[in-house]
Amino acid sequence: MSAFSLEILSTDGRARRGRLQTAHGPAETPAFMPVGTAATVKAMTVEAVASTGAEIVLGNTYHLMLRPTAERVARLGGLHRFMGWKGPILTDSGGFQVMSLSKFTTQSEDGVTFASHIDGSRHLLSPERSMEIQNLLDATITMAFDECPPLPLEERRLAESMRRSMRWAERSRAAFVPRPGYALFGINQGGISPELREESARALVSIGFEGYAIGGLAVGEPQEDMLRTLDVTVPFLPADKPRYLMGVGRPEDLVESVRRGVDMFDCVLPTRSGRTGKAFTRRGEINMRNARHRDDPRPIEEGCSCPACRSFSRAYIHHLIRAQEILGAMLLTWHNIQHYQDLMADLRRAIENQSLETFVRDFHATLNLGDIEPLEGGFPP
Amino acid sequence: MSAFSLEILSTDGRARRGRLQTAHGPAETPAFMPVGTAATVKAMTVEAVASTGAEIVLGNTYHLMLRPTAERVARLGGLHRFMGWKGPILTDSGGFQVMSLSKFTTQSEDGVTFASHIDGSRHLLSPERSMEIQNLLDATITMAFDECPPLPLEERRLAESMRRSMRWAERSRAAFVPRPGYALFGINQGGISPELREESARALVSIGFEGYAIGGLAVGEPQEDMLRTLDVTVPFLPADKPRYLMGVGRPEDLVESVRRGVDMFDCVLPTRSGRTGKAFTRRGEINMRNARHRDDPRPIEEGCSCPACRSFSRAYIHHLIRAQEILGAMLLTWHNIQHYQDLMADLRRAIENQSLETFVRDFHATLNLGDIEPLEGGFPP
Numbered sequence: 001m002s003a004f005s006l007e008i009l010s011t012d013g014r015a016r017r018g019r020l021q022t023a024h025g026p027a028e029t030p031a032f033m034p035v036g037t038a039a040t041v042k043a044m045t046v047e048a049v050a051s052t053g054a055e056i057v058l059g060n061t062y063h064l065m066l067r068p069t070a071e072r073v074a075r076l077g078g079l080h081r082f083m084g085w086k087g088p089i090l091t092d093s094g095g096f097q098v099m100s101l102s103k104f105t106t107q108s109e110d111g112v113t114f115a116s117h118i119d120g121s122r123h124l125l126s127p128e129r130s131m132e133i134q135n136l137l138d139a140t141i142t143m144a145f146d147e148c149p150p151l152p153l154e155e156r157r158l159a160e161s162m163r164r165s166m167r168w169a170e171r172s173r174a175a176f177v178p179r180p181g182y183a184l185f186g187i188n189q190g191g192i193s194p195e196l197r198e199e200s201a202r203a204l205v206s207i208g209f210e211g212y213a214i215g216g217l218a219v220g221e222p223q224e225d226m227l228r229t230l231d232v233t234v235p236f237l238p239a240d241k242p243r244y245l246m247g248v249g250r251p252e253d254l255v256e257s258v259r260r261g262v263d264m265f266d267c268v269l270p271t272r273s274g275r276t277g278k279a280f281t282r283r284g285e286i287n288m289r290n291a292r293h294r295d296d297p298r299p300i301e302e303g304c305s306c307p308a309c310r311s312f313s314r315a316y317i318h319h320l321i322r323a324q325e326i327l328g329a330m331l332l333t334w335h336n337i338q339h340y341q342d343l344m345a346d347l348r349r350a351i352e353n354q355s356l357e358t359f360v361r362d363f364h365a366t367l368n369l370g371d372i373e374p375l376e377g378g379f380p381p
Numbered sequence: 382m383s384a385f386s387l388e389i390l391s392t393d394g395r396a397r398r399g400r401l402q403t404a405h406g407p408a409e410t411p412a413f414m415p416v417g418t419a420a421t422v423k424a425m426t427v428e429a430v431a432s433t434g435a436e437i438v439l440g441n442t443y444h445l446m447l448r449p450t451a452e453r454v455a456r457l458g459g460l461h462r463f464m465g466w467k468g469p470i471l472t473d474s475g476g477f478q479v480m481s482l483s484k485f486t487t488q489s490e491d492g493v494t495f496a497s498h499i500d501g502s503r504h505l506l507s508p509e510r511s512m513e514i515q516n517l518l519d520a521t522i523t524m525a526f527d528e529c530p531p532l533p534l535e536e537r538r539l540a541e542s543m544r545r546s547m548r549w550a551e552r553s554r555a556a557f558v559p560r561p562g563y564a565l566f567g568i569n570q571g572g573i574s575p576e577l578r579e580e581s582a583r584a585l586v587s588i589g590f591e592g593y594a595i596g597g598l599a600v601g602e603p604q605e606d607m608l609r610t611l612d613v614t615v616p617f618l619p620a621d622k623p624r625y626l627m628g629v630g631r632p633e634d635l636v637e638s639v640r641r642g643v644d645m646f647d648c649v650l651p652t653r654s655g656r657t658g659k660a661f662t663r664r665g666e667i668n669m670r671n672a673r674h675r676d677d678p679r680p681i682e683e684g685c686s687c688p689a690c691r692s693f694s695r696a697y698i699h700h701l702i703r704a705q706e707i708l709g710a711m712l713l714t715w716h717n718i719q720h721y722q723d724l725m726a727d728l729r730r731a732i733e734n735q736s737l738e739t740f741v742r743d744f745h746a747t748l749n750l751g752d753i754e755p756l757e758g759g760f761p762p
Contacts, residue, residue, distance in 0.1 A: 039700065043707040045688065068675065068700040076678055076696050084692040275707075294449065297457055307426065311465040315457050319420065319449040326424040326656075326707060 004141075004183040004210050006242045006263070010352050014234070014261040017351035020056075020242060023181025024080065024088040024140045027055035029242065029263040030347050032254065032340045033090060035271060038063045039073070039083040042271050043326070043333040046084045052306070052334070053341040055087050056141075058266050061094035061133050062101060065123065066116045070136035078138030090266070091139035092246075093130045093172075093187075096148040096215070109164065111145070127171035135177055143213065144172035146187040151219050153191060162189040162196050166203040173207050183210035185244060191216060192225045194232040201236035211242040214262070218247040226253070230260040251280060251343055255363055258347050259356065270340050274333030277321040281339070282366045288332065292374050293318040306338035307331065385522075385564040385591045387623045387644070391733050395615070395642040398732035401437075401623060404562025405461065405469040405521045408436035410623065410644040411728050413635065413721045414471060416652060419444045420454070420464040423652050424707070424714040427465045433687070433715070434722040436468050437522075439647050442475035442514050443482060446504065447497045451517035459519030471647070472520035473627075474511045474553070474568075477529040477596070490545065492526070508552035516558055524594065525553035527568040532600050534572060543570040543577050547584040554588050564591035566625060572597060573606045575613040582617035592623040595643070599628040607634070611641040632661060632724055636744055639728050640737065651721050655714030658702040662720070663747045669713065673755050674699040687719035688712065 002021060006029070010017045018029040033056040034041045034049055041049050041057060049057060059079055064070060076082050079089055095112075098105060102114035111126025130145035146165040149158060169186045176184040186204035190196030204212060214233055217226045230245070237243050244264035245257050254265055270280060277289045281301045286293075288300070299309040300317060308317060308331035320328030350359035383402060387410070391398045399410040414437040415422045415430055422430050422438060430438060440460055445451060449463075457463050460470055476493075479486060483495035492507025511526035527546040530539060550567045557565040567585035571577030585593060595614055598607045611626070618624050625645035626638050635646055651661060658670045662682045667674075669681070677695040685691075689698060689712035701709030731740035 038704045038706060039697070040706050040708040043711070045708065045711065046692075047688070063704075067704060068696070072676065072696070075676065076694060082694070082697055082700075084697075295453060295456065307428070311427075313457060313463070315449070315453070316420070316463055316465075319463075323419045323444075323448060325419060325421050326710060327421040327426065329707060330424070330426065330711070 002181065004181050006211075006240065008240070010354075012351040012354050012356040013259065015258050015347075015351050015356050016261060016263060017348050018242070018263060020088070021181070022088045022140050022183070023179065024086065025055070027088055028348060030254075030258045030344055031056060031264050032344045033058050033264060033266040034337050034340075035060075035266055035268045036083065036085070037268075038067070039079060041333075041337070043275060043329045044271075044337065048334055049085070049337065050087070052338045053345060054337060056090055056264075057085055057087070059089055059091045059137060059139065060097060061091050061130060061137070062097035062125075064091075064137060065094065065125075065133050066118050066121075070133040074136040074138070080138060088140035089137075090141035091134045091137055091143065093143040093145040094125045094133070095130070095146045096247075098125050099148065107147070109167075127168045128175045131172055131175035131177075140181070141183045141185060141211065142176060144169045144184060144186045144209070146189060146215055148189070148216050148219070149191070151191055151216070151221055155193060155196075158191045158193060159196055162191075162200050165189045166200060169204060170207050173209070185209055185211040185213050185242075187213040187215040187246070188233055188237070189216045192221060192229050194229075197229060197233040198236050201233060205236070205238060209241070211244060211264075212237045213244040213246050215246045217245065218249050218253075218267070223253060223256070227256055227260065230257060230262065234261045251340070252364070252367065254340075254343060255347065255360055258351075259360060270336035271333050274336045275329045277328070277332065278336075279317070279332055280336050281371065282363075283369045283371055284367055286371050288314065288317050288321050288328075290318075296375060298372070298375075300335055301339070304335065304338060304342070306335045308335040383562065385562050387592070387621065389621070391735075393732040393735050393737040394640065396639050396728075396732050396737050397642060397644060398729050399623070399644060401469070402562070403469040403521050403564070404560065405467065406436070408469055409729060411635075411639045411725055412437060412645050413725045414439050414645060414647040415718050415721075416441075416647055416649045417464065417466070418649075419448070420460060422714075422718070424656060424710045425652075425718065429715055430466070430718065431468070433719045434726060435718060437471055437645075438466055438468070440470055440472045440518060440520065441478060442472050442511060442518070443478035443506075445472075445518060446475065446506075446514050447499050447502075451514040455517040455519070461519060469521035470518075471522035472515045472518055472524065474524040474526040475506045475514070476511070476527045477628075479506050480529065488528070490548075508549045509556040512553055512556035512558075521562070522564045522566060522592065523557060525550045525565060525567050525590070527570060527596055529570070529597050529600070530572070532572055532597070532602055536574060536577075539572045539574060540577055543572075543581050546570045547581060550585060551588050554590070566590055566592040566594050566623075568594045568596040568627070569614055569618070570597045573602060573610050575610075578610060578614040579617050582614060586617070586619060590622070592625060593618045594625040594627050596627045598626065599630050599634075599648070604634060604637070608637055608641065611638060611643065615642045632721070633745070633748065635721075635724060636728065636741055639732075640741060651717035652714050655717045656710045658709070658713065659717075660698070660713055661717050662752065663744075664750045664752055665748055667752050669695065669698050669702050669709075671699075677756060679753070679756075681716055682720070685716065685719060685723070687716045689716040
C-alpha cells in the first residue's frame with residue numbers, strides 16, 4: 001500500500017486538478033463528497049452514489065459514536081464493510097456537531113462532555129477520543145478534533161478558540177495511528193480574520209498533516225466573507241497537500257472556491273434539498289412542489305444522466321413530492337448528487353483545458369437565466 | 382398485437398403454471414403483483430421492482446383519480462410512461478378503496494359519490510366512470526367496478542350487494558373499450574357463502590371477461606374461511622382464464638391459494654412491512670428493530686439475491702431502521718418484494734416439476750422453524 005498523496009495533474013490560475021491516492025482507491029479532485037451521516041447517504045444506495053461519479057463519502061463521528069457506536073462498527077468490520085462503500089471515507093471529528101446537536105455540553109481544555117440527543121447518555125469527545133473513534137470506524141481520512149465557534153465572535157475569543165483548536169490539532173496528530181494510505185487532516189480556524197487564519201495555517205503546517213481543511217466557514221456569513229477568507233488562507237497552505245473547505249456549499253460556492261485553490265468539499269445541501277422537493281439545475285434551484293411543474297412533460301434538466309431525468313417528467317416528480325412518496329426523495333436526491341458531481345467533472349475538465357475562467361463566466365450566465373420557461377398553455381404542441 | 386390470453390403450461394393438482402400474454406408483454410403465473418398505489422411501488426425504483434422478477438404492478442384508481450388525476454396521466458402519455466413501468470399494469474376499480482378511504486360517501490344503484498380524503502372535493506365513481514378512468518390511465522388489465530362489503534354481513538344484505546356488483550359488472554363490460562392485448566376482469570363476490578359465490582361466478586361467466594377475480598376476501602376473516610371459499614368458487618371459473626385473488630396476502634396464503642388454482646395476487650404486505658422494519662424470510666417474518674439483530678453480521682436471509690442480503694448485515698439494517706433512515710425502508714421493501722417473487726418462482730417450478738405437494742410440506746416445515754438462532758455471545762467466533 002502506497003502513501004496517501006495528492007498528485008497535481010494541472011493548474012489553471014490558482015485552481016488545481018488533482019488525484020488523491022488512498023488506501024481505498026483514488027479520487028479525482030476537485031471533489032464533492034456526499035454526506036453519509038449515519039452510515040448512509042440519505043435515500044440512496046451506495047450503487048446509486050457511485051453511479052453519479054462520487055468517489056469519497058463522509059461519515060459523521062458524532063452520529064456514529066452514539067448509534068450504532070464506533071465499537072460496534074469496528075466489530076462488524078469497519079465503516080466500509082458496514083455501509084457497503086468501497087471507496088475512501090472521510091469522517092469529521094465530531095467537534096462541530098457536538099456543539100450544534102447535543103445538550104448539556106461542558107467544554108474544557110480536555111474536550112467536550114455532552115448528553116446524547118438520542119437517549120441523554122453522557123459522552124466525552126476529546127482529541128484522543130475522536131482519533132480513537134475515527135480509527136475504530138476505519139476512516140480513510142480522519143479529521144483533527146477542533147472547536148468551531150459561531151460567527152460573528154469578538155476577535156479575542158476567536159483567537160482563544162483557534163489556539164485551543166491548534167493545541168487540539170497537536171494532540172490529534174499525536175493520537176492518530178498512522179497507516180499507509182490513511183490520512184489525518186488538520187483544520188484551519190480563525191473566523192474571517194486574516195491574521196488568525198494565517199497564524200492557524202502556520203501552526204498546522206508546523207505540526208504537519210496529510211491534508212488541510214478550512215473550517216469555521218459556511219456558518220451563515222456572506223459569500224464574500226467566505227471567499228475573502230479563502231483568498232487570505234489558501235496561500236499559507238502547502239501546495240502539495242489537499243485543501244478541503246468544510247460544509248460548503250451551493251454550486252456557486254464550489255465554483256468560486258475551486259477558483260481559489262480548494263480541492264475538496266462536502267455539504268448536506270444536495271441530499272437535504274432532495275428530501276424537501278428541491279432540484280438543482282444549471283439554471284438554479286427549483287422547487288418541484290410548485291404547481292408550474294404539474295403538467296410539464298419535460299425532465300428536471302435536459303441532458304442530465306440521472307434516472308430522474310432519463311425516465312421521468314417534472315410532472316411525475318411533482319406528483320411524487322405532493323403525494324409524499326419516498327421515491328420522490330430518492331429521485332431528487334439522486335438528481336442533486338448527480339448535478340453536483342457533473343459540476344465537479346466540468347470544473348476538472350475546465351482546469352485541464354485551461355478554460356476555467358470561461359467556464360465560470362458561462363456558469364454564472366446560465367445560473368442567472370432562471371428556470372426554463374413554462375410551456376405555452378401548460379403543454380407542448 | 383395479439384389478444385390477451387393465458388396459456389396453461391402445466392398443472393399439478395388444481396394448481397396451474399401459466400403465461401399471460403398482454404399488450405405490454407408476457408407475465409409468468411402464478412404471479413405476485415407489487416402494489417404501486419400512487420404510480421410508484423413505495424420506496425422502490427421501477428428498475429429495482431423489475432430486478433426482483435415482478436412483471437405486473439398495480440395502480441390504484443381511487444388514489445390516481447384524485448392525484449394527479451386520470452386526465453393528467455392521460456395527457457402525459459398514460460400510466461406506463463408516467464411511472465416508467467414498461468410491463469403490464471393492473472388497476473383496481475376504486476370500489477374497495479372509496480369505501481375504506483373517502484369520507485361522506487353516498488351509495489346508490491348508479492355508483493358512489495364521495496369526498497376526497499386529500500382536499501374534500503366531491504367525486505363520483507360508477508362503473509362507467511371507473512372504466513373511463515382506467516382507460517385514461519391506459520391500464521393493461523382493468524377491473525370491473527364492484528362493491529366490497531365488510532364481513533361479517535347478514536346473508537340477505539350480502540346477496541343484495543353481490544347482485545348489485547353483478548349489475549355493475551355488466552355495466553363495466555358495456556363501458557369498457559376493448560383493445561388488443563388489454564383485459565377486463567370481472568370480480569366474484571358473495572362473502573363466504575358458497576351459494577352466493579356460485580351465483581356470482583355464473584353471472585360473471587355469462588357476461589364474459591378476460592379474467593376473473595375473487596374479491597371480498599382478505600378483509601380480516603380466518604384463513605380457513607378464505608380457503609374454503611376458494612374451494613367452492615374456483616370450480617365455477619373458466620379453466621382457460623386467469624384467476625386473481627385480490628388483496629392476498631401472507632406467503633402462506635399465496636401457497637395455499639396457488640394449490641387451489643389461483644394465478645394472480647396482489648397485496649401491500651411486503652411493501653408496507655418493509656416501511657415498518659419487518660422482513661419476510663422462509664422461516665417467518667422478523668422485526669428488524671429487535672435488539673437481537675444489532676450485532677448480527679449475517680444477512681437477513683442467507684442465499685437471498687436482493688441487495689440488502691447480498692451486501693449488508695442484519696446489524697446494518699437494524700441500525701438503519703433505528704435511525705429512521707430512508708435506506709432502511711428501501712432495502713427492506715426490496716428484500717420483501719424479492720422474497721415474494723422468489724416464492725412465486727419456487728411455486729411455478731414446483732408445479733412444472735409436479736412436486737407442489739412436497740414443496741408445500743417443506744414450505745410449512747421451514748416456516749415453523751422460526752428465525753435463525755442468535756449467535757453465541759452475540760457474535761460469531
